[in-house]
Amino acid sequence: MRPHVSVLRLPRGPDPNGRGFDPNSPRFIALCPTTISASTETGTDSVQIREEQRARSVLRESFLRTLIAMTNKQVQFHMYERVKVEAKFGASDIDVLNFQVSELHTPIGVQKEALLRCQDVISYSFDL
């Protein structure tokens, strides 16, 4: 029987917990500045990019803190197709693709546990 070609290892498969695109990879680090989309229009210098990044960090942190503040609170979701639902917010997944909610009040009844697809949500509000 002819020998098979040796293989160092198998190709790495997807990470079950995220969508990948490792921000620590050499390619991401090298090409990242050009991916701040707002900055690519105008020829910006590093100071402006730093300012923009600082603003983005502040906004991102505020957003993440609102997700924490929302836990176990009643939240009203405005969604496409004039859908307005209310539910008790549980958690978000890491890429903010789905919200886990309980006691979702819908026009056709109350769903005990549900997942809301974030791209379908236009806005949401809750009382602090």
Place this chain on the structure above:
Amino acid sequence: MAMRQTPLTCSGHTRPVVDLAFSGITPYGYFLISACKDGKPMLRQGDTGDWIGTFLGHKGAVWGATLNNEATKAATAAADFTAKVWDAVTGDEVLTLAHKHIVKSVNFTQDSSCLLTGGNDKIIRIYDLNKPEAEPQEITGHTSAIKKALWCNNDTQILSAADDKTVRLWDRNSTEVVKQLSFDMSVSSMEYIPDGEVLVITYGKTIAFYNALSLDMIKTVDAPASIHSASLHPDKDFFVAGGDDFKLYKFDYGTKEELESYKGHFGPVHCVRFSPDGELYASGSEDGTLRLWQTAVGKTYGLWKCVLPGEFSLTIGFLVTSLTKALLPRLLDLAGSWWFQTSSV
């Protein structure tokens, strides 16, 4: 002693892989994107098959996927009636282009400034990515769903293949047909090789090669089974093809002789493409996997390691591969038959 091919299996998709594309060679190597009916196209490192990321956002099967030369942008065509443009470094969705029907094909110009789309609404569209809100230029004429639309002749012309059994060459500016090829059956795939202006078309059991500028036929080769996709090696010495019988075939382009056939996939092969350096070719199958195959079997490249006779690792490699060969097919067979039984189309 001639070595036996060890294909590298890239898992991760949960439905059939229907299209794949390589980028050009970048300072970070080259990359591979795969379109899958599970709606989640994936980006992989081209020479190893290592997963880099998944483009999340489509709400239906993804029928076509492509990368620009620098692998900084990706584009996908899906059954959710949209084509999407992605940042291939961050994985973020950059643009959604709404269509009126299933989109099947996407293709960037060399400078990534324009995107060509084609699909079931029978219209070819050209989007200016610098002005995405502007209405796309439309090219009409096909009488059936478009399978593939590609830029050619330095992005001055467009080649399209549709279910109306024609392949048409269009002038980009006039949007008129320059030349047309008619076949007895639907064309299953099309590949355009800019260097040398060669067009590779598959239909039935035939792999046909045409001059992309004149649409004159160069040669045709018949395979043992119905072929879904074929790819010509950059040096134009070999071509590979795959289709209904699950096998990959390797032919000599000059003599048209069938050189080798490889088993490995557990379902029909839907797409096959050579890497930009010609060292490997990737195949996508109904079985939900991508496989990477060496052009020169036994050469050290990517994850393949050439082992000289007498080396200790040859024995280990041989033991590992023969154990894997013995056990894995049984496990995959069980998994494969379960999967085929339980999955719905």
